[in-house]
Amino acid sequence: MAMATSKSTAMEGRAWNARFPLSRSTTISCLSVLLFFVVWQVAPELGLVNGRFTSQPTKVAAAALEVFASDDFFYHARISLTEFVLGFALALVVSVPLGALLGTSKHARYILDPPLMALYIAPTLVLLPIMVIWLGIGMASKVAVVFLGVIFPIIVNTMAGMREADPRLIRAARSFGASRLDIFTRILVPGSLPSILMGVRLAVGRGVLGVVVGELYVSQVGVGHQLMTYGSSMRIDRLLVYALVISVFGYTLTSLVRLLESRVRNWRTE
Structure with a gap:
């Protein structure tokens, strides 16, 4: 059956x-x-919702043409993308080695785990005023906010991937005389790649949120600044254009990381 x-x-x-x-x-x-x-599109025309606050797809499409043509959209997008890339790249460089250290060293976990978890639990918005005082209202403070939002999911997932390595493979490698470096590079790192990529995928959303939140509160340029400007002036159509751009960017990047993650999992099972 x-x-x-x-x-x-x-x-x-x-x-x-x-x-x-x-x-x-x-x-x-x-x-x-x-x-x-x-x-x-139909709900405001039928009077089910107030079109002033929800706009319509046709109006958003017309506003998108105006934004792309005469609103310095690509300049603001370039600033936000630069802040995101710098913060994300810096977080990757720091978080993967740190997560590997915490996943393989019990003493490092005892020393570093409590303060890292305290920072992880603290909302990024709470730390934003401190970043502004230390780094100013320029690009550096937004890069720092992205860094703080991205680093912890990658650390946690890298640490989990290292600790969940198959102990039978480790024992077999040791029985054949493998060194710690061999075990780390040939067993722990390949085995933890799916967890690391999962952490990267989770960190994408936090990184995008960090850019937007930072620019909403302390910036004179960028996509977040434009969101604040059009929200204050009740230009819902233009606000939704920038919101949709952010959503499409985050979804596309997350989908690419998920695709890479699935390929790594398939490679491991072959």
Whole structure:
């Protein structure tokens, strides 16, 4: 019975692929997004919501053309992207070695784990005034906010990946005379790659949030500054343009990391 059910499911999948170029999950996702835009467009016209506060897809599209043409969009996007890349890259350089140290050294965990967890629990917004006092309102404070938001998920996941290495492989390597460096580079690092990439994927959202929050409060340029400007002036259409750009950027980057993560997992199982 189970074999017959699996065969029928496989036949249905092949029939679906023969009729439609996209997979079933992709088609359903696209239809749900299309339905959302239709409801968003129609609801203000029917008086179900106040269009002044929700705008409409057609108005947002027209505002996007104006923003891209005459609002220095690419200048603000370049500033925000630079802050994100610098903070993220610096966090990667620090967090992966630190997570590996905490995952392989019990004494390092005893010393560093309490203060790191205290900083991890503290909201980034609480630390923003301190960053501004120390670093000013320029790019450095936003890079620091991104760094603080990104570093902890990568540390935690790297540490977990190192500690969850298969002890049988480690014992086998030691029995063949492998050194600590050999065990680290050939067992611990490859085994922890999926966890590290998971931490990177989780950190993407925190990094994007760090840029936006930093620019919302202490900046005169950047995407977050534009969000604050148009929110204060009730230009909901232009505000949504920048919000959608941020969402698309974060979703695209997260999807790329997830794709890399799945390929690493498949490589390990081969």
